[in-house]
Amino acid sequence: MVSSTSSLVFKFLTLTLCLWFLFGTTSGQLSANFYARTCPNFRSIITRAVNSAVSNEARMGASLLRLHFHDCFVNGCDGSVLxxxxxxxxxxxTANPNSNSLRGFDVIDTIKTQLERQCPGVVSCADLLAAAARDSVVALRGPSWNVVFGRRDSTTASLSTANSNLPSPTESLSNLISTFSNLGFTTNEMVALSGAHTIGQSRCTVFRNRLYNENNINSTFATSLRANCPSSGGDNNLSPLDSTPTTFDNRYFNDLISQRGLLHSDQELFNGGSTDAQVRTYASNAATFSRDFASAMVKMSNLSPLTGSSGQVRTNCRRTN
Structure with missing residues (x-):
């Protein structure tokens, strides 16, 4: 009898361990296989939709990546930005860093509709953002990284935290270091994550002051930008964040060395300060940048997720259930 009971216990523990490895945990932890049983095709659904959106408009890759940043920097990766x-x-x-700036919500809506059709009430908006950010970078020929899943969605948001936690394009180097440090990032990780500006565009109103009032900017570069960004008017006119804005590469860092950083905060990374050497390293070694960016993205996408029974899985990313 004892032998039979021990055998049953052993079999139960073995089965439990196998299921844990196969499907991941479902309470309090993230797992690469979190949706293996409940929505096995969710990754292909997201990837196809992201590839289609980026194919239609390359800038959308940067927009989806930025959505994930702006979600995770405000009380963790919980889908609150949506x-x-x-x-x-x-x-x-409507926070200052987001208003008239964040975009891609319609793409997220489309993907969420497809996921709900396939697996109703299963895949969270926070997980959707994490996967879409990775797929966007890959679609623009950047590095991939392992994304784990199991985040749940917040039922609240914080306008005040969005205004205080998100880095500004007018930040000094010391403020950038402090902002990222407050979320647990090293200075090296901050520089690597700033490399996200190797894709995308920015509005004239964000960089106008740099064009007309700063000295650490290439004069030819500034002149070329002023044609599209006059000293008054044209606030929403766009300029690329680096010279290859639809390819995820290390060109951003080469541009900083040439004093062609579009934003004040960009050029602060190469302005005689403590991060100059790292900018030079990334400018000369694309593989090192890609590796460090991917590693920092893994860390960022795991900032304070809601798991287990916390939060909810929103069926519409724009509102709570």
Whole structure:
């Protein structure tokens, strides 16, 4: 009898361990296989949709990556950035760094609709953002990284935290270091993550002051930009963040060395300060940048996720259930 009981216990523990490795945990932890049983095709659904969106508009890759950044930097990767304002609720979309700036919400809506059709109420908006960010970088010929899943969605948002936690394009180097350090990032990781600006574009209103009032900018570069960004007017006119804005490469760092950083905060990374050497390293070694960026993205995408029974899985990313 004892032998039979021991055998059953052993078999049960073995089965439990096998299921843990196969499917991941479902409470309090993230796993690469979190949706293996509940939505096995979710990754291919997201990847196809992201590839289609980026193919239609290459800039969308940068926009989807930025959505993930702006989600994770405000109380963790919980999908809060996607929540719309209501009569009784104020989300993060109208925060100064987000208003008239964040985009790609319609792409997220499309992907979420496809996921809900395939696996109703299963894949969270926070996980969707994490996967879409990785797929966007890959679609623009950048590095890949392992994304783990199991994040749940917040039922709240924080306008004030979005205004205080998200780095500004006018930040000094010391403020950038402090902002990232407050979230647990080293200075090296901050520089690597700033390399996300190797793709995408920015509005004239964000960099106008640099064009007309700063000295650490290549004069030919500044002159060429002023044609599209006058000293007044044209606030929404766009300029690329680096000279190859639809390819995820290390060109951003080469541009900084040439004093062709578009944003004040960009050029701060190469302006006689403590990060100059790292910028030179990334400018001369694309593989090192790709490796460090991927590693920093893994860390960022795991900032304070809601797991287990916390939060919810929103069926519409724009509102709570």
């Amino acid at each position: 929540l719309d304002d209501t009569a009784n609720f104020t989300g993060e979309k």
